[in-house]
Amino acid sequence: MKIYALFLISGLAVGSLYALGGIGLVVLRRATGFLNFAYGAIAAASAMICWQFIDWGFAGPVSWLMSILTGVALSVFFGRFFASGLAWREPVVKAVATLGFALIILGLISFIWDDAARKLVLPTDKIGFRLMEVRITVTRVIAFGASLLIALGMILYLEKTKTGLLMRALANNRAHSALIGIPILRVETIAWALSGALAGFTGMMFGDLVRLDPTIITFMVIPAIAAAICGRLESLFLTFIGGLSIGVAEAMLTLVKTAAPFRSLVPFVVAVLVILWMQRKQRLVFQTED
Amino acid sequence: MFMRYMGLALMLAMGFISYSEEAKAAEPECGLNTGEKATGEPIVVGGINGNAPPGDFSGGTDAAAAYFHCVNDNGGINGRPIKYIVENDQWNPELAAQVATKLVKDDGVVALVGNGSVVSMAVNAKLYKDEDVMAMASACAISDCYENSNIVSSNQGPLPSGIGALKFAVEELGTEHAACIGFNIPNNGGWACDWAGKYMESVGKKSTALLMDPSAVDLNSVYLQALAEGVDTIMLMLPAGPALGILKVAEEQDGGDTFKWISPTPLYDPTIPAALGDYWDNKLYVNIELGPFNSDGPDNQNWIAVMDKYGEKEDRRDTFSQSGYLSAKFFVETLLKMDSAEINRTNVTKAIKGISGLTSDLLCGPYYVGDFDRHMPNHAGRMVVYSENEFKVVRDCYDIDSSYLEPIREQERQLRLIQ
Numbered sequence: 001m002k003i004y005a006l007f008l009i010s011g012l013a014v015g016s017l018y019a020l021g022g023i024g025l026v027v028l029r030r031a032t033g034f035l036n037f038a039y040g041a042i043a044a045a046s047a048m049i050c051w052q053f054i055d056w057g058f059a060g061p062v063s064w065l066m067s068i069l070t071g072v073a074l075s076v077f078f079g080r081f082f083a084s085g086l087a088w089r090e091p092v093v094k095a096v097a098t099l100g101f102a103l104i105i106l107g108l109i110s111f112i113w114d115d116a117a118r119k120l121v122l123p124t125d126k127i128g129f130r131l132m133e134v135r136i137t138v139t140r141v142i143a144f145g146a147s148l149l150i151a152l153g154m155i156l157y158l159e160k161t162k163t164g165l166l167m168r169a170l171a172n173n174r175a176h177s178a179l180i181g182i183p184i185l186r187v188e189t190i191a192w193a194l195s196g197a198l199a200g201f202t203g204m205m206f207g208d209l210v211r212l213d214p215t216i217i218t219f220m221v222i223p224a225i226a227a228a229i230c231g232r233l234e235s236l237f238l239t240f241i242g243g244l245s246i247g248v249a250e251a252m253l254t255l256v257k258t259a260a261p262f263r264s265l266v267p268f269v270v271a272v273l274v275i276l277w278m279q280r281k282q283r284l285v286f287q288t289e290d
Numbered sequence: 291m292f293m294r295y296m297g298l299a300l301m302l303a304m305g306f307i308s309y310s311e312e313a314k315a316a317e318p319e320c321g322l323n324t325g326e327k328a329t330g331e332p333i334v335v336g337g338i339n340g341n342a343p344p345g346d347f348s349g350g351t352d353a354a355a356a357y358f359h360c361v362n363d364n365g366g367i368n369g370r371p372i373k374y375i376v377e378n379d380q381w382n383p384e385l386a387a388q389v390a391t392k393l394v395k396d397d398g399v400v401a402l403v404g405n406g407s408v409v410s411m412a413v414n415a416k417l418y419k420d421e422d423v424m425a426m427a428s429a430c431a432i433s434d435c436y437e438n439s440n441i442v443s444s445n446q447g448p449l450p451s452g453i454g455a456l457k458f459a460v461e462e463l464g465t466e467h468a469a470c471i472g473f474n475i476p477n478n479g480g481w482a483c484d485w486a487g488k489y490m491e492s493v494g495k496k497s498t499a500l501l502m503d504p505s506a507v508d509l510n511s512v513y514l515q516a517l518a519e520g521v522d523t524i525m526l527m528l529p530a531g532p533a534l535g536i537l538k539v540a541e542e543q544d545g546g547d548t549f550k551w552i553s554p555t556p557l558y559d560p561t562i563p564a565a566l567g568d569y570w571d572n573k574l575y576v577n578i579e580l581g582p583f584n585s586d587g588p589d590n591q592n593w594i595a596v597m598d599k600y601g602e603k604e605d606r607r608d609t610f611s612q613s614g615y616l617s618a619k620f621f622v623e624t625l626l627k628m629d630s631a632e633i634n635r636t637n638v639t640k641a642i643k644g645i646s647g648l649t650s651d652l653l654c655g656p657y658y659v660g661d662f663d664r665h666m667p668n669h670a671g672r673m674v675v676y677s678e679n680e681f682k683v684v685r686d687c688y689d690i691d692s693s694y695l696e697p698i699r700e701q702e703r704q705l706r707l708i709q
Contacts, residue, residue, distance in 0.1 A: 058473040105555045115346035116561035116602065119538060128542070133542050134514075203475040210418055210507045211535035219505060248510070254511040255518070261474035264512075 002187070007133050007251045013140040015247020016147040017206050018267070021152055021218060021224025022231065022239040024198030031167040031191035033091060033174070034083055036075075037098040040221030042201030043106035044214040047069040049119045050204050051212055060123055064204060070195050072198025074105065079192030084185060087174070093161065102218060110213045120207040128228050143205045146228050151240040160234075163190055223247075226267035229274050269281055317527035318595035320360035321367070321622050328366020332373035333400060333625070333633055336393035338414075339429075340407035342380035347406035349606040350428025350614030351376045353593070354404030357618035358599035363600075364413065367622065368630040379410050390414040393420050403621045404428045404614040405443075406685060411435040412477065412596040423635055424622050424642040424659075432477040442642075442665035444620070445613040448472075448482035450669040451554030452527050453489045453690040455577035456660040458673045460493055462685070463550045463575070465523040467496040469516040470566045471536065474501040474529035482527050482554075485694050488544065492691070496521075509535045513543065523550040530556045535567055537574070546573045555671075560609050563679045574676040575684070579668060580612045580652045582683055587651025589616070612652055620648050620657055646705045654708050655686035666698050 021039060028036050050067035054060070078101050086094050124138035158164035166187045169177045178184055202224075205216050223246050230242020246267050253263035295654070335358070337351040353406055355374050362371040377389035386409045394397050394417060402418070406429025418440035430436060432441035446454075452470070457467040470486045470538050483499040490497035498519045513536060516524050524540075524598055526533040533553060540546060549573045558578045566574070579588045593615040599608060606610065624641050625633060645659040656668035664708025670689040674681040702708045 006514050006518075007511060010514055012507065013510065014508045098653045110342065114606075117534055117559060117565045119534055119565040119567075120560075121538075121567075125542060137542055206415065206507075211531055211538070213535075215529075215530045216505065216507060220507065222508075229435045249507050251511040254508075254515045260515070261503060263508075 002254070003255065004236070006134050007254060008248060009131065009134050009136065011248035012244060013143055013249025014250065014269050015244035016144040017209065017220070017230070018153075018223040018227045018246050019147040019240045019243025020150065020202040021220060022227030022243045023154060023236055024195045025221075025224055025228040026231055026233055027154055027198070027234055028066035028166075028191050028195035028229070030082060030171040032079070033087075033094060033168070034187050035091065035099060035225070035228075035233070036195065037080065037221055037225075038074075038097055038102035038105060039098075039209045039224060040088070040218040041109075041214075042071050042074045042199040043100035043220060044217035045074060045105050045109055045203070045206030046200035047120060047212060047217055048109055048214060051118055052113075053118070057225050058253045064122075067204045067281065068197050068200035069217075071198070071203065071271070072196040075192045075199060076189060076194025077188055080185075082118065083188070083192070086186075102221070103160075106214065106218050120204070120212045122204075122208050122218070123290060125208065137157060139205070139208055140179060143209060144160070146201065146205075147240060147243070151236050163187065167191055199200075217266050223267035223288060225269035229271045232278060242270070242274075295401035318360050318599050319592055320357060320364045321626060322361075322365035322597065324365035325363075326365055326366075328362050328369055330366065330370035330597070330630070332371050333367055333415065334373050334397055335621075336397060336399035336402045337374060337376040337644045338386070338389055338402065338407050338410045339376065339378055339405070339411055339506070340381045340386075340394070342369075342682070344392070345381075345445050345531075345609055346606065347408070347429045347608030347610060348365070348378070348408035349608050350404040350617065352601060352605040353597065353611040353614030354618035356596050356602075356617055357622070359600040360596050361622050362702070366629075367625045367633065370630050370633070372622075374403075375681075376404075379407050381407075381409050383409050386410040386413045387417075390417055395417070398635070399423065400633060400635045401426065401621065401642060402619050405441075406430075406610050406638065408413065408432055417440060417576065421635075422502075422639050424639050426617040426642065428617045429610040431477075432478055432683070433481045435665045436666045439661075439663045440639075442654075442659045442667065444580075444616040444668055445609065446666075446671060447527045448478065448527055448554050448670045449485050449694060450666065450690050450692070451579050451671060452482050452503065453692050454526060454688070455525055455552040455554055455575065455673070456486055456489055456497075456523075456669045457688070457690055458685055459523050459525075459550055459552045459577060460490075460495060461554075463523065465495065465550055466523055466600045467519075467521045468523040468552075469498050469500050469519060469521040470525050470527050471502070471516065472665070473498045473504045474506070479527055482574075485692060486525065486527070488694075489690075489692050504532075510539045512536060513539045513545065516547075516549070521549065523552060526551070526557065527551040527555075530559055530562060534562075534635045535558055535568070537570065541567075541569050546570060551575065553577070555609050558674060558681060560613065560684070565680070566676055570676050571575065572675055572677050576674050576676070576681065578609065578674055578681075580609055580671075581674070582614070582674065583607070583612075584679070585651065589619070589650045589652045592704060616650055616652055616657075618648075623648065631700050647707060655689070657665050658702070658705055658707060660699050660701055660705055664697060666695070668700065669695060 053063035087164035108130040231239030379386035395667040402425040422602035470483035
């Protein structure tokens with residue numbers, strides 16, 4: 001029984017990163033209609049910037065802030081200069097545009113940083129406690145706590161604030177929102193910035209908890225999308241649960257010897273099963289009223 | 291007073307001599323070493339690397355390019371310069387096939403030197419055989435590369451280097467049960483971990499292969515899996531990035547002393563010490579395929595001098611680079627023995643297959659090719675331990691024991707390199 005608990009704890013940490021990614025995707029999707037495939041690449045660039053500032057000798061908080069600002073800057077850059085021009089295009093066109101942006105960012109990362117071995121270390125890695133003989137670092141607690149708090153915070157933000165209301169209005173019907181005078185560009189920019197900040201934070205956590213590999217972080221968008229699909233690209237709570245479930249299932253499969261080498265398939269399997277379940281209700285996943 | 295002046299003069303003279311020797315040592319020696327540029331008809335040579343995410347395998351071709359540049363500035367191949375065409379397959383199988391076809395069929399290369407691409411080796415092994423062109427590779431990592439008549443590499447790859455690490459662990463660290471953590475790639479991690487397991491069985495010890503998908507992110511679970519298996523040693527049969535990820539997880543769990551930690555060559559890289567930190571002092575043992583980077587050996591020093599003078603600033607200075615230098619050097623030595631007017635693919639292939647008994651301080655044994663269906667001339671290495679921010683040699687040249695080498699030993703007997 002103890003061994004299951006060990007893998008459960010391990011899976012929750014990675015799952016919370018998937019959940020964080022999924023939440024960032026859902027917030028943006030709800031406000032702008034964009035399924036942002038560049039989310040992982042933005043997270044990768046943010047993680048590399050964090051490492052770079054630490055390597056240059058900047059204080060930790062400055063490096064962490066730069067990581068989040070990088071996420072915001074890249075996300076807002078795409079949102080203001082490219083996304084606005086694609087606002088009336090089909091969801092698939094929007095998604096493919098973000099994929100192109102992801103490739104550009106990944107190319108730039110490879111151009112700027114060579115393939116040398118790097119490690120992102122946060123001070124919270126050194127502090128921890130033991131639970132069932134597994135040492136849990138404060139970084140893992142932060143990742144789990146942050147995903148929970150961010151999910152709750154975002155739900156409240158969208159439900160209780162004026163900007164949240166405007167975002168929901170945009171999600172419901174962009175054309176009608178424009179007609180009644182909602183400042184679409186401003187609201188969308190806020191959504192891009194929020195999503196970018198989440199990508200920056202997720203990238204930093206991922207670079208520390210998993211590994212500082214831009215390609216791996218870029219493709220973190222896949223389990224994040226799987227988590228978002230669990231929430232039907234709408235529900236932040238279900239996205240949070242989906243992310244954690246994928247992480248835990250991936251970790252638990254390690255115990256099944258024949259399946260262990262293929263456990264990275266879990267996000268795809270989960271996404272396919274959820275899509276099939278939703279198809280049962282005759283609903284097209286990526287279609288909005290726009 | 292006189293003695294003081296004499297002393298000063300002596301010190302100055304000693305300093306001058308030492309400076310001159312240093313300056314001389316820093317001057318590379320290549321090919322004919324005439325100091326005159328080669329101006330004849332170029333000899334076309336190719337090279338393929340894989341430089342894109344997930345890894346940069348360009349060290350071999352970079353070093354070969356630097357060495358050929360140096361050779362061209364020093365008389366070339368009896369007056370003929372080498373025109374070295376390098377292509378990057380970007381880890382893309384389709385592109386790998388295209389660039390190899392271009393080099394072999396369109397450019398008409400006489401041979402390929404310094405190759406370092408996992409994808410290209412798997413995709414193009416048949417092409418090299420069909421076109422009877424030799425690839426003197428430098429960065430092989432998969433079985434297809436070692437089990438082909440037309441590819442010979444100066445690096446060991448994961449199989450001998452991994453078994454070398456295990457042999458050290460069994461003999462020096464008291465390993466009884468080792469986990470081999472590798473990628474779930476049949477001709478890479480699966481292949482190397484399988485043979486590592488056979489070695490452990492042959493010495494009456496246990497081993498468990500823990501294979502993972504290259505894109506797996508949950509390294510903590512891999513670590514916990516090793517813990518659950520009850521192993522006493524963990525061998526990281528992985529590229530440096532994921533290996534560092536597992537070491538970080540182990541550090542987080544304070545697992546540095548729970549297991550003995552060993553690795554084949556990928557963790558022996560000049561950039562690794564900065565990423566490891568004090569925690570791993572005297573805990574991480576790495577098998578190295580070629581000489582230590584700081585060795586005083588003539589070839590190692592010449593590799594450094596060639597890279598300093600002819601390499602690009604951003605060129606990697608790793609094991610693949612040493613290996614690329616070595617492949618290029620042996621290739622040039624072979625061409626220099628040929629009649630320069632008769633250098634064509636057929637004759638070059640024949641000459642390369644005739645290579646036997648070449649030596650270098652970078653290698654622990656003789657380098658040879660021969661006309662065989664497989665090649666693995668480099669299978670003896672050294673062991674280093676990470677200590678005080680650097681790697682220190684803890685066991686000098688030693689060979690591995692593996693039934694995989696039976697056909698290789700037979701080749702060596704045929705070439706009279708061993709009894």
